[in-house]
Amino acid sequence: MAxxxxxxxxxxxxxxxxxxxxxLYRLKSDAAFRSRFVTDARAAMAExxxxxxxxxxxxxGDRDGLVGRGAHPYLVFMANLRLQMERDGVTFEYF
Amino acid sequence: xxxxxxxCAHTPQLLARPATEDRDLVLRVHAAFxxxxxxxxxxxxxxxxxxxxxxxxxFFLNAVPALAVxxxxxxxxxxxxxxxxxxxxxxxxxxxxxxGIERGFDLFYTQEAPLDYAFFVPLHFAMPEPAVPxxxxxxxxxxxxxxxxxxxxxxxxxxxxxxxxxxxxVVLMAxxxxxxxxxxxxxASPAFEWDRExxxxxxxxxxxxxAALSGEELDRAGNVELRTWITVLGAVGEAKAEVxxxxxxxxxxxxIVEWPI
Numbered sequence: 001m002a003x004x005x006x007x008x009x010x011x012x013x014x015x016x017x018x019x020x021x022x023x024l025y026r027l028k029s030d031a032a033f034r035s036r037f038v039t040d041a042r043a044a045m046a047e048x049x050x051x052x053x054x055x056x057x058x059x060x061g062d063r064d065g066l067v068g069r070g071a072h073p074y075l076v077f078m079a080n081l082r083l084q085m086e087r088d089g090v091t092f093e094y095f
Numbered sequence: 096x097x098x099x100x101x102x103c104a105h106t107p108q109l110l111a112r113p114a115t116e117d118r119d120l121v122l123r124v125h126a127a128f129x130x131x132x133x134x135x136x137x138x139x140x141x142x143x144x145x146x147x148x149x150x151x152x153x154f155f156l157n158a159v160p161a162l163a164v165x166x167x168x169x170x171x172x173x174x175x176x177x178x179x180x181x182x183x184x185x186x187x188x189x190x191x192x193x194x195g196i197e198r199g200f201d202l203f204y205t206q207e208a209p210l211d212y213a214f215f216v217p218l219h220f221a222m223p224e225p226a227v228p229x230x231x232x233x234x235x236x237x238x239x240x241x242x243x244x245x246x247x248x249x250x251x252x253x254x255x256x257x258x259x260x261x262x263x264x265v266v267l268m269a270x271x272x273x274x275x276x277x278x279x280x281x282x283a284s285p286a287f288e289w290d291r292e293x294x295x296x297x298x299x300x301x302x303x304x305x306a307a308l309s310g311e312e313l314d315r316a317g318n319v320e321l322r323t324w325i326t327v328l329g330a331v332g333e334a335k336a337e338v339x340x341x342x343x344x345x346x347x348x349x350x351i352v353e354w355p356i
Contacts, residue, residue, distance in 0.1 A: 008314040009279045012239045013156060025155050029209070063278070073278030074237050075151060085175055092176065094114040095121070 010073060017070025023048035023058070024071055027079035038086055097258045099138045099356055100331045101131055102269035102324045104349040105147070105216035107174060120342050120349075127340035127351040128220030134353060136223045141263040142184035143222075143229045144191075144254070145214050146323045147270035148236030153208035160203030161242040162250055163233035164192045165210070170231050172210035179215045184228035187263055191230060194257045200250055203233075213270050213320075221268075234326060236271065236319045241310055247322045248306035251329020258330070269327040271320030273341075273348035281317065282346055289316040290341065290348040297336035297352060302328035317348075331356065 013021055026033040026048065037044035045055045057065035066076050108116050109124055135143070152172065154160060166188040171180040192204045214231050232254075235241045242250075258265050273293070274285035296304055305325050313319050334354040342349040 008239075008311055009276055009281070009317075010237060010239060010314055010319060018156060021156060025151060029152055067278075072151070072237070075278075077278030077282075078150065082175075092111045092113060094112050094116075095118040 013072050014070040019049045020054050020066070020069060020071050021075055023050055024066075024075035024079040028075060028082050034082060034086055038083070096261065096264060097255060097267060097330060097356055098140060098264045099134065099266040100268070100327050100334070100354040101134075101266070101352065102272070102327060103128070103131065103217040103221070103351045104272065104347065105213045105270045106275065106347045106349065107212055107216060108344075108347070109349070110177065110212075110216050110219060111175065115345075117344060120344055124340055124342050124349045124351070125220060128217070130339055131217075131221040131351060131353070132223060135221060135227070135266060138266055139264060140227050140266040142187050142265050143218075143227050143268055144187070144232060144265055145218070145229055145268045145270055146232045146234060146326045147211065147213035148320045148323055149211045149233050150213060151237055152211040153205070153233065154235070156238065159235060159238050160233065161235050161246075162200060163203040163205060164188055164195070165206075165208065165231040165233070166192055166204045167206045170210040170214070170229065172212070172215060174212035174215065177212075177215070177219075179210070179219070181210070181218065181226065182228040184230050184263070187261065187265070188230045190261065191232070191254070191257060195250070195253060198253045198256070200253060217268060217270050232326070234322045236322050239310075241319065241322060243310060244308045244313065244322060244325045245306050247325040248303070248329040251326040251331075253329075254326070255330035255332075267327050267330055269323040271323040272318055273321065273350045274317035275347040276317045285343065285346065285348050286316040286318070287343045287348055289318070290343070290350065293318075293321070294336070294338055294341060294350065294352070297328075298338060300333040300335040302331065302336070303333070327354070
């Protein structure tokens, strides 16, 4: 096999990031929560239990900041995509 | 009895066709799925056992099963505007749990969990008409520590033994791969050469070698989902893969293969 020498991409999600990962999971998979977030992100994040730093990183779309705090990269990716789909009406079935 | 085995990509862009994708490439993958559908129609399965990795949809960090079986009357889920629901072959699902546990696999089972799009995308394109009941088998691919490739291969071997004693005609289908890195800096640069090397091994009937890969190697190659293929490889042994397509897009190595049984 070819040598691929970077470190791993998906790491064990630290327990200290459980609340942050749960919020991302709900943005991805819980339509009602996602809708509340689109209406009032601060209120939804407070409901989810995020601290100020986590809220700022999520609002800024700061992927590296979120992952650095223990967020799972896939959850960051898909939560963001689902939010885009909801906010911007991303065009599906283009062809 | 096992009558067929496949592995298919499931990237949601194949389904959703957003403007970011290469239309011709996506249509070529659709054509390969149509070929799977024709083969499934010929094979006349009584059940489709689909081995897929959950994208943190059915199982979150409150319970992370390594290997799970959906034992219900049906399985349903949604992804964006898509809603889907499939009948589950409950007797077979139950047999896989019971006999898997007898064979030393401490399986998790669920009678209610949302069905991830990893199960849906291949079935959207390849499900024969009328629809065949499914048995969704979950492999943890995204939440470390995942089951080792060696363990996945052994589970596939056990599946083959269990199925050999069943009267139903069963097709195994792995859903996942190949190289992609969602949520990371490497999203736009998958390890296509690594994929091609794996496909060469599979065409030569050397699938067993994949059981010796480490989880770290799979991660570095963007192939954490290859655990689903390795599970099916345990069931097909040294069968030589027929590659229906390998279509590297800007973010994903889209492969569809069959192992003739």
